[in-house]
Amino acid sequence: MEVRVENLRKSYGKVEALRDVSLSFVDGGLTAILGPSGCGKTTLLRCIAGFLEPDEGAIYFGRDNVTGLPPQKRGTAMVFQNYALWPHMSVFDNVAYGLRLQGVPRDKIRQRVVEVLEMVEMMVAPDILERKPTALSGGQQQRIALARALVVQPKVLLLDEPLSNLDAKVRQRLRVEVRRLQRRVGITTIYVTHDQEEALSMADQVVVMDSGIVRQIGTPEEIYRSPTTAFVAEFLGVTNVLAGRVAADGRGVVVGGVTVPGGVEGVLPGGEVTAVFKADAVYLLEDGQAPPVPDAILFQGDLVEVFFVGSTYRHYIAVGGEMLLVDCPRRVGQPRVTIAVPKNELRIYGGAAARREVRES
Amino acid sequence: MRTVQIVRIILIVSAAFIIFGPLSSLVIWSVAEKWYWPHLLPQQVGWFYWAKVLEGRMLEALQAGLLIAVVVTALSLLFTVPLGYVLARFDVPFKALVLLIFLLPQAFPQLPVFANATVYLYRWNMGAKVSGVILIQMVGALVYAVWTMTAVFKSIPASLEEAAINLGASRIRTFCDVSLPLAIPGIIASGLLVLLYSLDEFTGTLLVGSPFVLTLPVFMYNASQGYELPVASITALLLMIPGIVLLLVMERYLKAEYLSSFGRI
Numbered sequence A: 001m002e003v004r005v006e007n008l009r010k011s012y013g014k015v016e017a018l019r020d021v022s023l024s025f026v027d028g029g030l031t032a033i034l035g036p037s038g039c040g041k042t043t044l045l046r047c048i049a050g051f052l053e054p055d056e057g058a059i060y061f062g063r064d065n066v067t068g069l070p071p072q073k074r075g076t077a078m079v080f081q082n083y084a085l086w087p088h089m090s091v092f093d094n095v096a097y098g099l100r101l102q103g104v105p106r107d108k109i110r111q112r113v114v115e116v117l118e119m120v121e122m123m124v125a126p127d128i129l130e131r132k133p134t135a136l137s138g139g140q141q142q143r144i145a146l147a148r149a150l151v152v153q154p155k156v157l158l159l160d161e162p163l164s165n166l167d168a169k170v171r172q173r174l175r176v177e178v179r180r181l182q183r184r185v186g187i188t189t190i191y192v193t194h195d196q197e198e199a200l201s202m203a204d205q206v207v208v209m210d211s212g213i214v215r216q217i218g219t220p221e222e223i224y225r226s227p228t229t230a231f232v233a234e235f236l237g238v239t240n241v242l243a244g245r246v247a248a249d250g251r252g253v254v255v256g257g258v259t260v261p262g263g264v265e266g267v268l269p270g271g272e273v274t275a276v277f278k279a280d281a282v283y284l285l286e287d288g289q290a291p292p293v294p295d296a297i298l299f300q301g302d303l304v305e306v307f308f309v310g311s312t313y314r315h316y317i318a319v320g321g322e323m324l325l326v327d328c329p330r331r332v333g334q335p336r337v338t339i340a341v342p343k344n345e346l347r348i349y350g351g352a353a354a355r356r357e358v359r360e361s
Numbered sequence B: 001m002r003t004v005q006i007v008r009i010i011l012i013v014s015a016a017f018i019i020f021g022p023l024s025s026l027v028i029w030s031v032a033e034k035w036y037w038p039h040l041l042p043q044q045v046g047w048f049y050w051a052k053v054l055e056g057r058m059l060e061a062l063q064a065g066l067l068i069a070v071v072v073t074a075l076s077l078l079f080t081v082p083l084g085y086v087l088a089r090f091d092v093p094f095k096a097l098v099l100l101i102f103l104l105p106q107a108f109p110q111l112p113v114f115a116n117a118t119v120y121l122y123r124w125n126m127g128a129k130v131s132g133v134i135l136i137q138m139v140g141a142l143v144y145a146v147w148t149m150t151a152v153f154k155s156i157p158a159s160l161e162e163a164a165i166n167l168g169a170s171r172i173r174t175f176c177d178v179s180l181p182l183a184i185p186g187i188i189a190s191g192l193l194v195l196l197y198s199l200d201e202f203t204g205t206l207l208v209g210s211p212f213v214l215t216l217p218v219f220m221y222n223a224s225q226g227y228e229l230p231v232a233s234i235t236a237l238l239l240m241i242p243g244i245v246l247l248l249v250m251e252r253y254l255k256a257e258y259l260s261s262f263g264r265i
Helices: A041-049 A091-101 A106-119 A138-150 A168-185 A196-202 A220-225 A228-235 B002-031 B047-054 B057-089 B097-106 B110-123 B130-154 B158-166 B172-200 B203-207 B216-225 B229-252 B256-260
Strands: A001-011 A015-025 A030-034 A057-061 A078-079 A156-160 A188-193 A205-210 A213-218 A239-247 A250-256 A258-261 A271-280 A283-284 A296-308 A315-317 A321-329 A336-342 A347-350 B033-035
Touching: A001 A106, A015 A041, A015 A057, A015 A205, A015 A213, A030 A041, A030 A196, A030 A271, A041 A078, A041 A156, A041 A188, A078 A138, A078 B158, A091 A106, A091 A138, A106 A138, A138 A168, A138 A213, A156 A296, A168 A196, A188 A196, A196 A220, A205 A220, A205 A228, A213 A228, A228 A239, A228 A271, A228 A347, A239 A321, A250 A271, A258 A296, A283 A321, A296 A321, A315 A336, A315 B158, A336 B203, B002 B033, B002 B229, B033 B047, B033 B229, B047 B057, B047 B229, B057 B097, B057 B172, B057 B216, B057 B229, B097 B130, B110 B130, B110 B203, B130 B203, B130 B256, B172 B229, B172 B256, B203 B216, B216 B229
Parallel strands: A030 A188, A030 A205, A078 A156, A156 A188
Antiparallel strands: A001 A015, A001 A057, A205 A213, A239 A250, A239 A271, A250 A258, A271 A347, A283 A336, A296 A315, A296 A336, A315 A321
């Protein structure tokens, strides 16, 4: 089932949650909608499910315009962040609910419930069907919720931050399993998350949203390697953001006290730009060391703090008024250091840098 | 450590005295057959008044009070379960106003409100009748019921209902399959609150019901008016029983959030 939304708009009072969102979701694939909280991703999902009515725009399932249809008639199945299993019903009754509504005969219901529970690897104990979901762990509850959604063979599977309530280990495992299941059933799936690692690792297509606008659509590789806006670049990794300006003569960009050759499309001399580079894509040099790549841009800075974070040492370095992060496999001890940024790792975008906290994964 | 223990014992004893002191006077009065000043304790104790009370009009009053309480509770729930659900789940226009209207009778002194209502109830031929008492008690009962039922339905996550709707269940089916079963502990708690309110209601019952409708609080009032202190004491003791029993039961079902959302719109 191909799912498409066109020019979707939705406001809550004065807050515009969706501003002219148009996109199509991969037929039979998994599309991740990625963005910070309040970016409109859940609103988009709820519009598709039919829980919210968009102010403008249309939603298509294949050729059918479903915009005006009530949620009951859309044939979507949703998995919620808080599992939303019914605590007063047994596991069997929870999973069987959708089939009962469809009027599937009794013996068929039992067979299909068992099948789907095997699929999500929840036929772990002979009495599992009679248990109450509240007696299960979070990861198990979410598997049951997944089974409840899949058993009705929905046209579209909607996942609203399904792994956010689970602890890290369970989350890692379920990621793999949700992806494997999705491939197996081949249902068009829309996966809302604020976790970039989750989006990148699971999705066929990633949609990055911010303040109700789609910032970029692409494969996980495209999004990660060639972010088209400073927002996307910053959201997708431990990233440094530097404010700068196009030089007065237009022949370079001044960031962090260094002039980088080349201009920025559409920005006049003196105009504001934002330079972005990833913490793990650069080199940290101690005095006298030559940069390992020929056309690196060098920033001088003062070492403020070093943290061991397991896989690497994270160095906090003050450059001008900014605090930058640099990951380096060895601990650099000396107070005055040089950051070498390979030219192709420094991305410069037009417009002022959005002041936000550095996100760490 | 020792001083802490001593302080604790003193506190417990004084708390017990504050709670049970007045009650013990009720107990003593209930068995006092002859007790004149300046004696510290009754000169003559016995079950005379208990026997008198238990065979007299008190049982009728108990019966009438229970009947009224049950009807008031049933009617309140019948009305407020759907209303509470709608107020909790939907953007009802003037929602704040609806909820405030139910608080209004509590905002003014009861006596003038009920006295005025009595005039109307007599005009509608419901004065000194059980139906009139039920109606006047509903005014107070609905306040408790509406606010608690709204809180009960608000405490059920909306996603539980959305999960059912999403799978194809209609709103009404969702209410019956998901919301109502999950609300039952809350409905029980709300019902008990209303039941207790109705059993103890005095002002309205006295004004509207007298002289033909007699409930326990009114009976107690009449008894103490006639300086029958033993009778009044026995009634008071009996009146406490349903309260204590129901509070113990309610403790299982009542969540703090049902009451803490009182007055919050």
